[in-house]
Amino acid sequence: MDIDNHEHGTPSRADLQSPDPDAAARFYATLFGWEFGDASPEANGYRTALLRGRPAAGVGPIREPGHPGWTAYAAVADVDEFASKVTAAGGTILSRSGDPLSAGPEAAPGAGPEDAAGAGREIVFADPSGARFAVWEAGDHDDRGGAATVDEPGTFSWAELISDDVDSSAAFYGSVFGWTVTGPEGPMNRREWQLDGRSISGLLPRPPAMAKDVPPYWDVYFTVADAAATAETAVNAGGTQLMPPTDIGVGHIAVFLDPAGAVFTVMAPKG
Numbered sequence: 073m074d075i076d077n078h079e080h081g082t083p084s085r086a087d088l089q090s091p092d093p094d095a096a097a098r099f100y101a102t103l104f105g106w107e108f109g110d111a112s113p114e115a116n117g118y119r120t121a122l123l124r125g126r127p128a129a130g131v132g133p134i135r136e137p138g139h140p141g142w143t144a145y146a147a148v149a150d151v152d153e154f155a156s157k158v159t160a161a162g163g164t165i166l167s168r169s170g171d172p173l174s175a176g177p178e179a180a181p182g183a184g185p186e187d188a189a190g191a192g193r194e195i196v197f198a199d200p201s202g203a204r205f206a207v208w209e210a211g212d213h214d215d216r217g218g219a220a221t222v223d224e225p226g227t228f229s230w231a232e233l234i235s236d237d238v239d240s241s242a243a244f245y246g247s248v249f250g251w252t253v254t255g256p257e258g259p260m261n262r263r264e265w266q267l268d269g270r271s272i273s274g275l276l277p278r279p280p281a282m283a284k285d286v287p288p289y290w291d292v293y294f295t296v297a298d299a300a301a302t303a304e305t306a307v308n309a310g311g312t313q314l315m316p317p318t319d320i321g322v323g324h325i326a327v328f329l330d331p332a333g334a335v336f337t338v339m340a341p342k343g
Contacts, residue, residue, distance in 0.1 A: 081249050082272045083231040084147040085219045086292040087130035090332050102309045104226035126220035140334045142292040144231035151193045151209040161247040162200040201288040230293035232274030299324040299340040
């Protein structure tokens with residue numbers, strides 16, 4: 073389904089940082105049917121993934137050495153105002169290279185929001201636990217605030233924070249976004265972030281099976297038609313299955329590492 077704008081404060085897109093963007097583009101094109109144009113020099117290797125000709129996600133080089141991964145973005149009206157909220161709540165603004173930069177009086181030049189060639193402005197930040205998240209302020213050439221297609225196979229559909237301290241996470245994201253959180257449900261004690269009473273993303277305590285040396289992070293979900301078929305395709309294309317297709321009530325999910333080691337989740341909704 074096509075979408076022309078995203079409500080401020082809602083997760084609206086996902087970008088991948090990869091050590092080999094070309095290889096990543098081939099992998100995800102095989103998996104989700106995305107198409108990619110050539111990366112322009114002005115974009116520093118960043119390329120937009122297109123689904124039916126409309127932006128679905130982004131793939132670019134690593135800006136944080138040694139840390140390939142997906143980053144979820146939320147749409148906001150003013151990234152400067154948001155940056156102040158992040159630092160006031162104990163978060164850290166990250167530069168494009170991933171170096172932690174103070175946003176206080178000793179802030180280094182360039183520590184503020186990035187300007188993406190008129191398309192919009194972004195900041196990538198770490199919450200107090202170190203989990204990376206980002207926000208996007210749409211610019212002159214992009215007034216959607218996120219992906220241009222949703223709720224169909226190959227689209228970003230959900231973001232979920234895996235946290236070691238759900239109370240601290242609730243306090244931080246409540247402070248910067250105004251999100252509230254539901255009570256725990258199910259055997260995993262999963263909660264949902266809500267904005268104006270509408271569920272927009274998830275909050276999950278660290279699962280027992282998750283390795284202790286894996287830090288808290290935001291997982292990104294992509295919609296697929298068939299989780300089992302996607303799992304087979306992912307493995308054949310060089311990915312690693314971390315969790316086989318599993319029924320979670322509203323659908324089947326499966327978790328993978330892509331060939332470069334970035335984790336992501338797919339979900340095939342029921343009905």
